[in-house]
Amino acid sequence: MIICSVYYIILQLFKNKQERTGHLRINNRVISYLACKKAINNNKRMKVGLFIPCYINQLYPQVGIATLELLEKLGVDVYYPKNQTCCGQPLGNSGYEEDSKGACRLFVENFKSYDYIVGPSGSCIYHVKKHFDILEQTQDVINVRNNAYELCEFIVKILGRTDLGASFPHKVGLHKSCHGLRGLKLGSCSEVMGDHYSTEEDLLNNVKGLELMSLNRKDECCGFGGTFSVFEEAISTKMGKDRINDHIDSNVEVITGADHSCLMHLEGLINRNKQPLKVMHIAEILNSQTQV
Amino acid sequence: MNHAKKAEIFNKDEAKVNWHDKALWYVREKRDNSAHKVQGWEYLRELGSAIKANVLSNLDEYLIQFETNAQKNGIKVHWASNAEEHNNIINSILEKHNAKKVVKSKSMLTEECHLNPFLEKKGIEVIDTDLGERIVQLAKEPPSHIVLPAIHKKKEEVDVLFQEHLGTKPSQGNPEYLVSEARKHLRNKFLNADVAITGVNFAPADTGGVVVCTNEGNADMGVHLAKVHIACMGIEKIIPKEKHLGVFLRLLARSATGQPITTYSSHFNKPDEGKEMHIVIVDNGRTEQLGREDFRASLHCIRCGACMNTCPIYRRSGGHSYDYAIPGPIGSILSPGKDLKKHSSLPFASTLCGSCSNVCPVKINIHEQLYKWRQVIVKEQKQPIVKKSVLKIAGVVLSKPKLYGFAGKSARFVLKHAPRFMIYNKLNAWGKARDLPEVKNENFDEWYKKRNKNG
Numbered sequence A: 001m002i003i004c005s006v007y008y009i010i011l012q013l014f015k016n017k018q019e020r021t022g023h024l025r026i027n028n029r030v031i032s033y034l035a036c037k038k039a040i041n042n043n044k045r046m047k048v049g050l051f052i053p054c055y056i057n058q059l060y061p062q063v064g065i066a067t068l069e070l071l072e073k074l075g076v077d078v079y080y081p082k083n084q085t086c087c088g089q090p091l092g093n094s095g096y097e098e099d100s101k102g103a104c105r106l107f108v109e110n111f112k113s114y115d116y117i118v119g120p121s122g123s124c125i126y127h128v129k130k131h132f133d134i135l136e137q138t139q140d141v142i143n144v145r146n147n148a149y150e151l152c153e154f155i156v157k158i159l160g161r162t163d164l165g166a167s168f169p170h171k172v173g174l175h176k177s178c179h180g181l182r183g184l185k186l187g188s189c190s191e192v193m194g195d196h197y198s199t200e201e202d203l204l205n206n207v208k209g210l211e212l213m214s215l216n217r218k219d220e221c222c223g224f225g226g227t228f229s230v231f232e233e234a235i236s237t238k239m240g241k242d243r244i245n246d247h248i249d250s251n252v253e254v255i256t257g258a259d260h261s262c263l264m265h266l267e268g269l270i271n272r273n274k275q276p277l278k279v280m281h282i283a284e285i286l287n288s289q290t291q292v
Numbered sequence B: 001m002n003h004a005k006k007a008e009i010f011n012k013d014e015a016k017v018n019w020h021d022k023a024l025w026y027v028r029e030k031r032d033n034s035a036h037k038v039q040g041w042e043y044l045r046e047l048g049s050a051i052k053a054n055v056l057s058n059l060d061e062y063l064i065q066f067e068t069n070a071q072k073n074g075i076k077v078h079w080a081s082n083a084e085e086h087n088n089i090i091n092s093i094l095e096k097h098n099a100k101k102v103v104k105s106k107s108m109l110t111e112e113c114h115l116n117p118f119l120e121k122k123g124i125e126v127i128d129t130d131l132g133e134r135i136v137q138l139a140k141e142p143p144s145h146i147v148l149p150a151i152h153k154k155k156e157e158v159d160v161l162f163q164e165h166l167g168t169k170p171s172q173g174n175p176e177y178l179v180s181e182a183r184k185h186l187r188n189k190f191l192n193a194d195v196a197i198t199g200v201n202f203a204p205a206d207t208g209g210v211v212v213c214t215n216e217g218n219a220d221m222g223v224h225l226a227k228v229h230i231a232c233m234g235i236e237k238i239i240p241k242e243k244h245l246g247v248f249l250r251l252l253a254r255s256a257t258g259q260p261i262t263t264y265s266s267h268f269n270k271p272d273e274g275k276e277m278h279i280v281i282v283d284n285g286r287t288e289q290l291g292r293e294d295f296r297a298s299l300h301c302i303r304c305g306a307c308m309n310t311c312p313i314y315r316r317s318g319g320h321s322y323d324y325a326i327p328g329p330i331g332s333i334l335s336p337g338k339d340l341k342k343h344s345s346l347p348f349a350s351t352l353c354g355s356c357s358n359v360c361p362v363k364i365n366i367h368e369q370l371y372k373w374r375q376v377i378v379k380e381q382k383q384p385i386v387k388k389s390v391l392k393i394a395g396v397v398l399s400k401p402k403l404y405g406f407a408g409k410s411a412r413f414v415l416k417h418a419p420r421f422m423i424y425n426k427l428n429a430w431g432k433a434r435d436l437p438e439v440k441n442e443n444f445d446e447w448y449k450k451r452n453k454n455g
């Protein structure tokens, strides 16, 4: 408890700065204090519910596996509620929010008993936080919305870790997905004036051997956009192609990001056009032990 | 034709799309650079947004204050509830003065009201004097951007257009030559005009005057030479006090083109001696939009065009694909309020990336309003039956874990085992230019179950 109190004072000291920059870039130990306090309040160890978005479950199991392994490596008790389906985002973004309520309620049911809900997809987490306002705001709904975290954000903000001991000796390009960036504020946006920060960059810069390449357009949308990718096919693929060319021009070998739906779209184009690029979710890189 | 179809046609010429995208991205970058030079830029946006919110909440009082002050200065004030009334008022002023020649400086409101064709039908010559506007007018096209109306035209195209209409010599698109020829042509029109029409950027209630921002000085030129000046403004152009221009003039030019200020900020506070000045205040659907809680903030807009320059879809589909006087993200949240059926594809012409909301100098939550319009459209407009059933069924499946497990398995089975032609065909828009993900032997659920059994 004494340690907690000391952390508390430090936390107060940092608060001003934090308010100024609008971002939690505080001492790692202070952040761990937050987690520690929450656990003490609940009188038990932190329980994390793993949320694996529907398309990752069905099409990219390796991303789910990497996420789970990574969290376990970091000493977190991870539970995987087995009845999960989807956060309802594809419906909401298509205008069918009303029809998504069943999926949203199921999501809350599945995750209401966890201290944190962590998932490897910025846009799904953003949907839970932002658009679950269509449900009646019971305490469960409020808790789930407050405690849902995108994987990188959870690792940096809640666990207070940036060096995860990973190694990945490649030239990597980071695709900053819009819902994570502009929605969850995982990083500073090129349109907004202020200090630069990036949760994903903080993590990638600590991966041994990894060279983070600088892009021409740092945070332009890839053109996926859910059903947009089908109903506005021409623009969607053009945007994707432009994004890929930016990475190729910047000598990138592997494109990564915290949202696999964007990566699925980019990968589809890369494979069709047989381009010399690999696509990997950031969890796979952070969980990687490739020798330098 | 919906936005997607028009965008597809625009995308047939990829080199042109690349050029269009780069031209606008360049303006966006100029905006970034100049905004970076202002300390407290984000605070300035807050202020701009808050002042506009105040205006919208007290619009009735400000409008009356504005009218009273304008009349005190000898300006004649007219009220128009829609486009038709607006056009008729202007026509009656022209008739009174027996005016046959009109010069106009850029005004998106007169575009919105389709004033030009209305007056031309009555035998009146209307000349748009903003260079970009004049170019699209000669090409018989609507503007494709609210600040850069001819941004979709390359200089070589302008060359050909001028040869045809102004009798210029072929110059391979030499900008200096073309601009100087345009200037000569327009000077003539200015000198002979009976009436000058301008738009309005800001209308301070405490002075009752109007402020017009241009880079070419064409508003001044027109007003000073003609006997009559008619300024047309939407009701939302009001700002409470003249001193608030200190906020808006700084935001507008930087957001629009990256300039610290437009070359001309012209203040028209009363008619010159022996001349007449009119102001037409137009509603045309604005009060209706004001009454829609989710969408009223769209009336904050100061028409800087920054949301267009930053929009990755606008840059690659061109302004004409929106088929509305105001294209791009802001057009996509204004137009459904005017005609939900006609413009119902526009709120879907977005990935909801949110860049528009981030650049907007008056902090309109554009992408959130796009999301909200989608919900309204699905409820109120007939939806394509396939899209509707697919999404409705998805809603049911996603709320039932067992059904979902089964659906996921079958879909993966089909993807894995069906022959290529069955998956990649006309019905699969995804597969036209993209491969589908390679299907693994098991999904995450199955892997997890196995691991727990073994572990």
Ligand code: SF4
Residues within 6 Å of the ligand: B255, B300, B301, B302, B303, B304, B305, B306, B307, B308, B330, B356, B359, B360, B361, B362, B363, B364, B366
């Ligand atoms: S919505 Fe905002 S960014 Fe777009 S034109 Fe209006 S003021 Fe400018």
